[in-house]
Amino acid sequence: MDNLLLINASMRGSASIGLRLASEMVDCIRQRHAQLKVTLRDLAAAPLAPLSAGYATALTRLTPAHDPVFTHSEVLVSELERCEVLLIATPMHNFSVPAALKLWIDHVLRIHRTFIAGPDGKVGLLGDRPVYVIVSSGGFHRGARARQPDFLSPYLRHVLGTLGLQDVHFVYLEGLAINEQAVLAATTQARLVLAGHPLFAELAAPA
Numbered sequence: 001m002d003n004l005l006l007i008n009a010s011m012r013g014s015a016s017i018g019l020r021l022a023s024e025m026v027d028c029i030r031q032r033h034a035q036l037k038v039t040l041r042d043l044a045a046a047p048l049a050p051l052s053a054g055y056a057t058a059l060t061r062l063t064p065a066h067d068p069v070f071t072h073s074e075v076l077v078s079e080l081e082r083c084e085v086l087l088i089a090t091p092m093h094n095f096s097v098p099a100a101l102k103l104w105i106d107h108v109l110r111i112h113r114t115f116i117a118g119p120d121g122k123v124g125l126l127g128d129r130p131v132y133v134i135v136s137s138g139g140f141h142r143g144a145r146a147r148q149p150d151f152l153s154p155y156l157r158h159v160l161g162t163l164g165l166q167d168v169h170f171v172y173l174e175g176l177a178i179n180e181q182a183v184l185a186a187t188t189q190a191r192l193v194l195a196g197h198p199l200f201a202e203l204a205a206p207a
């Protein structure tokens with residue numbers, strides 16, 4: 001394995017619990033693949049340009065991919081195409097993806113480039129590869145303690161599927177706003193879940 005893309009959507013930098021777990025996952029892969037190159041696309045530290053009127057118009061026409069209007073989108077799509085594993089670390093913001101991640105989606109999920117629309121619906125053009133999505137939330141959205149819906153997971157799964165990415169694994173860090181004990185419990189549980197995947201077996205050992 002040579003290339004990994006890490007998308008971060010938390011604006012909390014090194015304080016982000018999700019980004020910290022993602023870094024542990026990267027270290028884990030590096031133990032077996034020392035040559036691993038990691039591209040960090042930090043959507044909070046380096047915000048993407050907003051979508052332009054030209055981009056919106058170009059999407060409704062058969063605009064060639066090399067048109068300057070797609071320059072920024074092409075950079076992001078190339079990062080996706082190049083990676084063999086995709087990690088996405090994202091908080092839940094108001095039951096769904098943060099605006100920064102939604103903007104990334106609008107730059108990469110592009111008709112005639114990363115998907116086509118056929119008679120039976122939209123079909124992804126990217127080759128499949130493993131995707132791990134770390135979702136951090138202040139409260140709970142699963143199980144008996146759930147007090148809110150989760151629109152993030154089904155939405156992001158659908159988006160990734162429309163790109164052609166079906167091998168998607170969600171890992172949840174819930175209840176992070178409660179206290180330090182809850183953070184520890186959530187990260188320990190997430191490490192255990194991840195350790196069930198061969199790439200992250202080493203995460204079973206306490207950090």
Ligand SMILES: Cc1cc2nc3c(=O)[nH]c(=O)nc-3n(C[C@H](O)[C@H](O)[C@H](O)COP(=O)(O)O)c2cc1C
Binds near residue numbers: 016092094
């Ligand atoms: C604008 C905003 C909206 C949020 N919405 C939710 C929410 O709907 N549900 C929830 O459980 N937590 C919500 N949170 C809390 C974050 O998901 C939580 O702080 C998360 O742990 C941050 O992840 P990080 O430590 O990886 O940065 C929200 C936080 C912000 C800033």
